Amino acid sequence: MTQPTDAGERELKTWSPIVQEIAAELSPQWRELRRYLHRHPELSNEEFLTTEELGKRFARLDLPVNYIGERRGLTCDLVSDPDAVMPRLALRGDIDALPIQDAKTVDYRSCQDGVMHACGHDVHAAVIYGAMAILRSMHQSGQLPWPIAVRAVLQPAEELATGARYMIHHHALRDVSAILSLHVDPTRSVGCIGLRKGTLTANCDIFHVQCNGRGGHGARPHLTHDPIDAITRWVQSSFRRVDRATDPAETVAISIGTISAGHSANVIPDTAELEGTLRTLTAESRLKVLETMEDVCEGVGRETQCQIELQLKMSAPMVVNDAELVDLLSTATCHTLGAGAVEAIELPSMGSEDFSFYLEHIPGAMMRLGVAGEQVGRAPLHTSLFDVDERAIADGAKVLATAAILHFAP
Incomplete structure (x- = not known):
């Protein structure tokens, strides 16, 4: 009953x-x-x-x-x-x-x-x-x-x-x-x-983005593949692309909670990474946004010559x-x-x-x-x-x- x-x-x-x-x-x-x-x-x-x-x-x-x-x-x-x-x-x-x-x-x-x-x-x-x-x-x-x-x-x-x-x-x-x-x-x-x-409540995906580049001296950035440049481009591109990839009537929230890279002001590091959350209210919007985020990885990777990988760490429907x-x-x-x-x-x-x-x-x-x-x-x-x-x-x-x-x- x-x-x-x-x-x-x-x-x-x-x-x-x-x-x-x-x-x-x-x-x-x-x-x-x-x-x-x-x-x-x-x-x-x-x-x-x-x-x-x-x-x-x-x-x-x-x-x-x-x-x-x-x-x-x-x-x-x-x-x-x-x-x-x-x-x-x-x-x-x-x-x-x-x-x-x-x-x-x-x-x-x-x-x-x-x-x-x-x-x-x-x-x-x-x-x-x-x-x-x-x-x-x-x-x-x-x-x-x-x-x-x-x-x-x-x-x-x-x-x-x-x-x-x-x-x-x-x-x-x-x-x-x-x-x-x-x-x-x-x-x-x-x-x-x-x-x-x-x-x-919403679907929630916690994601991790790993960016592998080639570090070097801060005085010679042209000799590096800068992962910090790549990771910041990824954030900006994802925010813009997700906004345009989904119906405005469908609520979607993407947030970045941590960004980690480097250890010295004059050294461009080899790697950078971030973690954030994606929240959606339909299975269709979730799939569309995840596809868009993967596409951003490919595009930013080509622009910066870095390898960028998106991984889902935890999801709740x-x-x-x-x-x-x-x-x-x-x-x-x-x-x-x-x-x-x-x-x-x-x-x-x-x-x-x-x-x-x-x-x-x-x-x-x-x-x-x-x-x-x-x-x-x-x-x-x-x-x-x-x-x-x-x-x-x-x-x-x-x-x-x-x-x-x-x-x-x-």
Whole structure:
């Protein structure tokens, strides 16, 4: 079941208050978990202690924990009727942090120099834990209106776009028929949920351009094949050509993040390189731009007598939200936070999410969780002052728990 039935919505009025009561009682624990994770962040592929701590927390709920691979990431199932044959609904969160120095002056400031939860993954983990805690409490007290089968999926390495595939490889989607997720949104007020059917985030390709020339003395550039000249021409040509190669109605964003070359002011180096990102909203525009970038490599190579190679280092496809699952989240939001809490997302984001890899296997939907309060929560993602209004944790947990119950309505 995805879109809630009429009967499911009618019964929702009888058990929705129970979700609210449990959340009010347990939310201090979820806030404490978020703060613990915020103090102790771990970078992508290093999330061993984070995974261990989350495993301990789920074990306290008396739920079975399955550690993934090298114990980076875990799954945890709650099946209210062991005799029922039911596909799982997965609730996915991510747990890795970013190489950013925490500049906040709060008692839960990161203890790890140069590492910080600047993308809200500590909140995501706390929300998934909170949703499972609500469902577990209702199951233990016999207050679930019907049987459910829910799997928490807490993955590593989202920031590298490798964590989802790692989890899939280790069977995190086995027996799962649908998946829900969330992302914090500092542009949206706490108490609000952003929803969009169809494309939510862009394709993202991280690319590397290697330019091999022939170095020499800065006084005799005519004897060199200057890779710095070549790499700067490549940047300028790519920006111009991409703009002309794609339909203006199709949003495309190409950005250069690093350029590296040389070691001395009077020496023309042998090599230069750069890295950047390409973001597109259709498969056709992505292919067209990549072809254009390859053509730029050939053209600039001929002009400068350098060898230029374009390589894709990492790619993540678009997140395309399933319409029925978005309706499910909308219904859950209306009943837990109020009808005014649902906010339509008008345009796709040019950001990317490796949640998209799950959607290559099963339908899913991601919601945007408002985290901006009057005092805290408006600093942008991926910045040293990023923080959230922690009331948002309970909001997200209630919405996902309610959606999970509605998903299984008879």
